[in-house]
Amino acid sequence: MSAQTAIVLARHPQGVPHLDDFRFEQRNVPDAGDGEVLVEVRYLSMDPFLRLQLAPSASMGRPVRPGDVIPGRALGRVRTSRDPSLKTGDWVIGDLGWQRFSVMAAQSLSRIDVDDGLGPSVYLGALGSPGLTAALLLEATQAAAGDTVVISAAAGAVGNVAAQLARLRGCRVIGLSGSQARRDYLLSVLGLDAVHDHRDPAALSATLVERGGVDVFLDSIGGALHDAVLSSMNPLGRIVMYGFISGYNSSGKPASYGSMMEVLRKRLTVSGFLVGDHASLFPSALKQLHELVRSGRLTVVENIHQGLGATPQAFASLFDAAPPGKTLVCLDDDPL
Amino acid sequence: MSAQTAIVLARHPQGVPHLDDFRFEQRNVPDAGDGEVLVEVRYLSMDPFLRLQLAPSASMGRPVRPGDVIPGRALGRVRTSRDPSLKTGDWVIGDLGWQRFSVMAAQSLSRIDVDDGLGPSVYLGALGSPGLTAALLLEATQAAAGDTVVISAAAGAVGNVAAQLARLRGCRVIGLSGSQARRDYLLSVLGLDAVHDHRDPAALSATLVERGGVDVFLDSIGGALHDAVLSSMNPLGRIVMYGFISGYNSSGKPASYGSMMEVLRKRLTVSGFLVGDHASLFPSALKQLHELVRSGRLTVVENIHQGLGATPQAFASLFDAAPPGKTLVCLDDDPL
Numbered sequence: 001m002s003a004q005t006a007i008v009l010a011r012h013p014q015g016v017p018h019l020d021d022f023r024f025e026q027r028n029v030p031d032a033g034d035g036e037v038l039v040e041v042r043y044l045s046m047d048p049f050l051r052l053q054l055a056p057s058a059s060m061g062r063p064v065r066p067g068d069v070i071p072g073r074a075l076g077r078v079r080t081s082r083d084p085s086l087k088t089g090d091w092v093i094g095d096l097g098w099q100r101f102s103v104m105a106a107q108s109l110s111r112i113d114v115d116d117g118l119g120p121s122v123y124l125g126a127l128g129s130p131g132l133t134a135a136l137l138l139e140a141t142q143a144a145a146g147d148t149v150v151i152s153a154a155a156g157a158v159g160n161v162a163a164q165l166a167r168l169r170g171c172r173v174i175g176l177s178g179s180q181a182r183r184d185y186l187l188s189v190l191g192l193d194a195v196h197d198h199r200d201p202a203a204l205s206a207t208l209v210e211r212g213g214v215d216v217f218l219d220s221i222g223g224a225l226h227d228a229v230l231s232s233m234n235p236l237g238r239i240v241m242y243g244f245i246s247g248y249n250s251s252g253k254p255a256s257y258g259s260m261m262e263v264l265r266k267r268l269t270v271s272g273f274l275v276g277d278h279a280s281l282f283p284s285a286l287k288q289l290h291e292l293v294r295s296g297r298l299t300v301v302e303n304i305h306q307g308l309g310a311t312p313q314a315f316a317s318l319f320d321a322a323p324p325g326k327t328l329v330c331l332d333d334d335p336l
Numbered sequence: 337m338s339a340q341t342a343i344v345l346a347r348h349p350q351g352v353p354h355l356d357d358f359r360f361e362q363r364n365v366p367d368a369g370d371g372e373v374l375v376e377v378r379y380l381s382m383d384p385f386l387r388l389q390l391a392p393s394a395s396m397g398r399p400v401r402p403g404d405v406i407p408g409r410a411l412g413r414v415r416t417s418r419d420p421s422l423k424t425g426d427w428v429i430g431d432l433g434w435q436r437f438s439v440m441a442a443q444s445l446s447r448i449d450v451d452d453g454l455g456p457s458v459y460l461g462a463l464g465s466p467g468l469t470a471a472l473l474l475e476a477t478q479a480a481a482g483d484t485v486v487i488s489a490a491a492g493a494v495g496n497v498a499a500q501l502a503r504l505r506g507c508r509v510i511g512l513s514g515s516q517a518r519r520d521y522l523l524s525v526l527g528l529d530a531v532h533d534h535r536d537p538a539a540l541s542a543t544l545v546e547r548g549g550v551d552v553f554l555d556s557i558g559g560a561l562h563d564a565v566l567s568s569m570n571p572l573g574r575i576v577m578y579g580f581i582s583g584y585n586s587s588g589k590p591a592s593y594g595s596m597m598e599v600l601r602k603r604l605t606v607s608g609f610l611v612g613d614h615a616s617l618f619p620s621a622l623k624q625l626h627e628l629v630r631s632g633r634l635t636v637v638e639n640i641h642q643g644l645g646a647t648p649q650a651f652a653s654l655f656d657a658a659p660p661g662k663t664l665v666c667l668d669d670d671p672l
Contacts, residue, residue: 060601222596236613241600260558264577264608265396272600277572 002029006069006099007311012056016319021054022070022312029101032082037106039076041096043304044311045124046327047073047157048220048318051248070098075112075124086111091120093128098311100331118293118300125326126161126300127289133242133275134161135285137218138169140273141238145170147215150208150229152198155182155324158242160301161289162218163192168297171216174208176225185324190299201228208232222246230259235266242273245319301325307334338365342405342435343647348392352655357390358406358648365437368418373442375412377432379640380647381460382663383409383493384556384654387584406434411448411460422447427456429464434647436667454629454636461662462497462636463625469578469611470497471621473554474505476609477574481506483551486544486565488534491518491660494578496637497625498554499528504633507552510544512561521660526635537564544568558582566595571602578609581655637661643670 003026010023032038050072053061064071074096078086083106086092094109096102112123125131137158143149149166153159154175163186166173175186176198183195194211196204198221205228208214213234219226220243233239263270292298303323305314311329318327339362346359368374386408389397400407410432414422419442422428430445432438448459461467473494479485485502489495490511499522502509511522512534519531530547532540534557541564544550549570555562556579569575599606628634639659641650647665654663 226596241596244596244600247597260562260577260580261583263606264580264610267608267610267613269605269607270599271605272603274600274603277603 002101003027004029004100005308006097007308008069009054009064009066011066013051013054017051017054017312017316019312019316024309027069027099030103032080032103035083035106036103037081037083037086037092037109038079039092039094039096039102039104039109040079041074041076041100041102041331043075043121043124044096044098044308044314044329044331045073045075045128046311046314046318046329048243048245048248050315051319071095072098073124073129074102075120076102081106083107091123093123098308100308100334115290115294119302121302121304121326121328121330122293122300124328125157125302126293126298127286129275130157130326131161131289132278132282132285133158133273134165135289136275136278136281137162137240137242137273138165139281139285140271141216141218141240143169143171143216143238146172148172148174148212148234149216149218150174150176150214152176152217152219152221152225152229153243153245154186154192154195155179155301156220156322157326158220159218160186160190160325161298164190164298165292166216167191167193168292174211174214176204176221176229179321182324189324190301198225198228201225204228205232213237218242220245227259230262230268233262233266233268237266237268239268239270240273241270242275248319303327305329307331338437339363340365340436341644342433343644344405345390345400345402347402349387349390353387353390353648353652355648355652360645363405363435366439368416368439371419371442372439373417373419373422373428373445374415375428375430375432375438375440375445376415377410377412377436377438377667379411379457379460380432380434380650380665380667381409381411381464382647382650382654382665384579384581384584386651387655407431408434409460409465410438411456412438417442419443427459429459434644436644436670451626451630455638457638457640457662457664457666458629458636460664461493461638462629462634463622465611466493466662467497467625468614468618468621469494469609470501471625472611472614472617473498473576473578473609474501475617475621476607477552477554477576479505479507479552479574482508484508484510484548484570485552485554486510486512486550488512488553488555488557488561488565489579489581490522490528490531491515491637492556492658493662494556495554496522496526496661497634500526500634501628502552503527503529504628510547510550512540512557512565515657518660525660526637534561534564537561540564541568549573552576554578556581563595566598566604569598569602569604573602573604575604575606576609577606578611584655639663641665643667 006027078090091112092109149171222244223246342363349357414426427448428445485507558580559582
């Protein structure tokens with residue numbers, strides 16, 4: 001047994017997460033029991049979804065109470081194993097939490113075959129849940145060559161991969177983002193067809209209609225942005241919601257969803273999407289993503305913070321000023 | 337050329353249609369020109385959808401202005417034909433309008449092979465658009481044996497057929513209706529598994545959850561009823577909206593559609609449905625419906641008003657006290 005620093009919930013956030021919602025505490029690292037492994041955490045994945053678990057009554061996922069270590073998907077390496085399925089040095093992904101070491105049931109972890117030519121962090125991004133989400137969202141909407149695809153949070157972890165994959169399918173891709181820097185990146189580095197600021201819904205809607213309307217809309221934001229794109233959809237359009245960031249920081253009545261009349265009149269299809277429902281498609285999708293990354297046709301976009309101390313800030317940045325790509329915290333050589 | 341009585345729009349309805357919104361007028365019946373036919377109207381189909389066309393700015397369909405003859409789907413018989421595709425005596429369906437005679441382009445009409453064993457009115461109901469809508473809605477949702485299917489306006493033209501077809505598929509069918517008489521009919525005559533008043537959304541939602549939640553929801557009403565059922569959906573549930581009656585009589589901001597979080601959290605699919613998009617499926621669906629009606633497994637439920645004079649009242653009843661089934665107006669032996 002040894003001691004380490006862990007990040008615990010100090011209080012339930014009110015609105016956008018604040019640094020004071022989190023507290024650094026010394027915690028014991030227990031020894032691994034039968035069937036368990038001790039994992040050294042290497043990369044923490046920053047996911048907007050976590051915000052929902054931090055609410056007093058979590059609407060999705062396991063609720064977190066003040067004093068609990070903050071949960072979170074992470075990539076680590078097995079230090080000691082007391083289960084035959086994993087051995088020292090294996091790379092694993094699981095809910096390791098915001099801490100340096102984690103003792104976990106071996107069965108709760110996924111072992112990763114790391115391609116030495118790629119940084120291991122890619123397995124939390126383009127070759128992990130966000131990449132799979134992007135690929136399977138496009139499958140679900142049957143986005144085809146010539147379709148106009150609008151992606152909210154297009155510079156985000158899922159969005160940037162979805163935008164690139166939609167381009168590879170021959171779609172016309174319009175990326176939405178609230179920052180000029182991210183929009184520039186989407187246009188000049190990732191080669192999107194157009195970008196638009198989502199913070200002026202009326203202008204957004206008018207522009208989208210002018211450009212011929214929207215066939216596919218991948219949305220993780222919701223709210224006024226959502227309604228603006230909804231009103232620009234073409235008949236038989238497909239909308240998939242895979243997140244609802246605009247609602248994550250509010251505690252009131254959940255925002256309502258668009259206009260019924262619009263859905264009816266244009267015979268739209270609107271679906272909620274969680275990647276975990278589609279596990280049977282993971283192997284083939286991962287194989288394709290891996291080939292695209294290896295060949296350089298899919299650019300890996302990451303935004304890596306250094307050290308456990310930077311974690312609360314990295315998380316809060318998801319709701320504000322995060323640079324393009326998957327936001328991660330690297331714990332290599334962490335002094336904490 | 338001869339004269340006849342037609343019903344014209346006196347003024348745009350405010351809220352629920354009122355008898356004074358309509359006016360009876362003498363109109364000339366023109367002679368049929370080349371490619372046209374003169375049709376004697378026999379049955380007028382009363383459709384809630386028409387209400388949208390009567391608004392000052394119609395959100396769907398061809399707008400109707402004061403002084404215009406009220407449009408509307410109807411069944412009639414060709415009296416004189418100046419087109420080789422139709423001959424005297426042929427039964428046809430088209431937008432004949434609220435009048436005794438209509439001169440129409442032959443190409444705008446569908447010829448019907450009337451089964452003499454069935455009343456011709458069935459071709460506006462169970463073997464017409466409503467029946468096709470019901471059958472294809474169930475196809476679209478893939479409602480399967482064991483699924484719990486909730487149908488709003490379950491005693492209506494589409495609803496009663498959908499409820500019967502869902503029972504034949506082995507689904508558990510819960511019908512919603514705002515009148516005790518209609519609910520009794522659904523339970524005792526059509527054999528639904530349960531019925532519920534939709535006018536108490538909180539009680540409705542609680543009851544549906546108690547009964548194990550909802551897998552498929554066919555909705556033509558919208559509004560508070562919709563949200564109540566939405567909150568009772570099971571994961572991966574399917575919702576199809578094929579109408580939005582609660583919004584037809586309002587001129588304000590279109591009602592919003594349920595809760596985004598609910599759609600996301602339960603990975604629901606919500607679609608807008610117009611039967612015309614599915615024309616390629618009509619022949620096989622009609623064949624099946626015809627067999628079911630002939631064999632008595634599908635009960636034809638009709639609610640027939642007599643005479644053109646009864647038409648405004650018949651239409652207004654759709655939004656209030658209509659008895660179960662397809663509402664029609666029969667013009668046979670009409671004195672007008």
